[in-house]
Amino acid sequence: MNYIALKMLFGDRAKYLMLLCGLTFAVMLIVQQGSIFWGLMIWSQSSISNLNVPIWVTDPGIAQVDEVKPIADTSVDRVRSVPGVEWAVPLYKGLLRARLSNGEYHQIILAGLESSSLIGRPAEILEGRFEDILQPDAVALDQWAVERMGGPDVMKVGTIFELNDRLARVVAIAKTQKSFTNIPVVYTTYERAIRYVPRERRTLSYVLAKAKDGVPVEEVTRRIHEQTGLGAFTAEEFGWKTIGWVLKNTGIGINFGTTILLGFIVGMAIAGQTFYLFTVENLRQFGALKAMGTSTFTLARMILLQAFTVGLTGYGVGIGLATVFGFLTARSGGLPFIETWQLLLLVLVALLAICTFSALISIVKLARLEPAIVFR
């Protein structure tokens, strides 16, 4: 009977294609929007992932990584004294304006790394040597700074610009994850960073730390918090905290959530309606099958097979199209697109729900169908 079910499905080519299009569209929309949403969330905490350190210590009231709440300089030593901490270094992070030689101003994020270790430095360098930021007035840029501050002809190794009326000379260009706000990042040493910025009572933004081998990082963050009163987070915790803040304060979750929900509803409506029409138009045939001895259970199985066959085909095509879209857009770096297995699994569950819903409407109709219809 599976054979008959599939022949019936593929035999009505117009309805099959309509069903397939509806489900493909739903899958593509959900995967595409879900991947862009997740890409944006990853971007929102790129300030954490780009520095690649396991523990972040700062003011306990911090809401997210880009909302800096300076803490006392002594915090570095207090963190170092906590048992289980292998090392702890200061990090300056703040907004500043850069003035280029052509007179243009650009807002930048200044990141000041501890000079002896350069912990938090980007992993990949595209041009120059990152260690050269130890030289006088030297800074490194991320590639987004090059893109946003005039392009590779204007911003390159050797370019000189001003930060708060002080000279800054580009010695390296690093490759980093784009940020949610896409503000360029300028790297220098911690000591030079606090000379660039206007005087403040407190200049330390974060203490970056690492747990000793064999000591769980969660245990060390708990100890840091208990012994210093500061907020201590694993990189993962801080990332989720930042994502949570973005979701709560920007409305982006509602925006993408609505689109994803619409994709789900439209997919369900198209699939449900088309599938129902498919069943209704074949009602006499189903009635004939029932009269000839096919049980309602077998008919239900046939309907489910049809629904899941077209559903899984739509799932494959939809994901394929969304992936091609993602590949093309992510390649240019213009749009974040991160397709995770969790998202694909979620979409599969959503799709199976759509198919089950569509099939159930038809199954209810068939269960109530009197085979006597064939004699009318």
Next chain:
Amino acid sequence: MDSQTQPAAVRARGIVKSFGTGDTQVTVLRGIDLDIYLGEMLLLVGESGGGKTTLLSAIAGILDIDEGDINVLGVPLSGLPTGKRTTFRGQTMGFIYQQFNLLPALTAAENVAVPLLIQKIGRSDALERAQRMLDRVGLSDRAEFLPKNLSVGQQQRVAIARALVNEPRLLICDEPTAALDGPNGQKIMEILREVGRSPSRCVIVVTHDSRIFHFGDRMAHLTDGRIVSIEPIARKGTA
């Protein structure tokens, strides 16, 4: 052969069936008693709305009756649960419909094989038997045709092949010639009589096509939900 000396294959007693409730209730069958024997072709005739199709549906076990008993091949249909009744129908009955009800996506051979597939017979075996049955109705060269590519007469022949492929002991035909012109209707009835009739099978034909009355053995007249007469049909050339 005098079929009425055998026990009845279908024995209906006191069949009552109504549709609707209250003021809109319509009683379609009003106490039907009927015996149908193996080896015979019984024609159920009468005016439209007289209850022919309802009685046919009741005998086939696809419509529950309000009162009375129907016994088919020794099995009391009214007492069978729906699932068992469906299985019983699949194993013992064949159906020919006015509108053929062929599955449009299946070829002629596949359509004929459907009752066998329902009985869980393997696809290749089922198709082989379907092909043989198509030979018997003269459509061996149309086995791979879709219904839309067959004439209406050919479609009804496919439907006959489908109804007979699992060797049913009760063949139920609802207006088998209603959608056909005169010559095609005659041909279908000839095929039905040649291929469908068998000493171990009874054939019930609902019809109001007087041109095919002579194919039957007996004719039952239904009027206003009652059988008003059951009489043997005289063959051409016989007194």
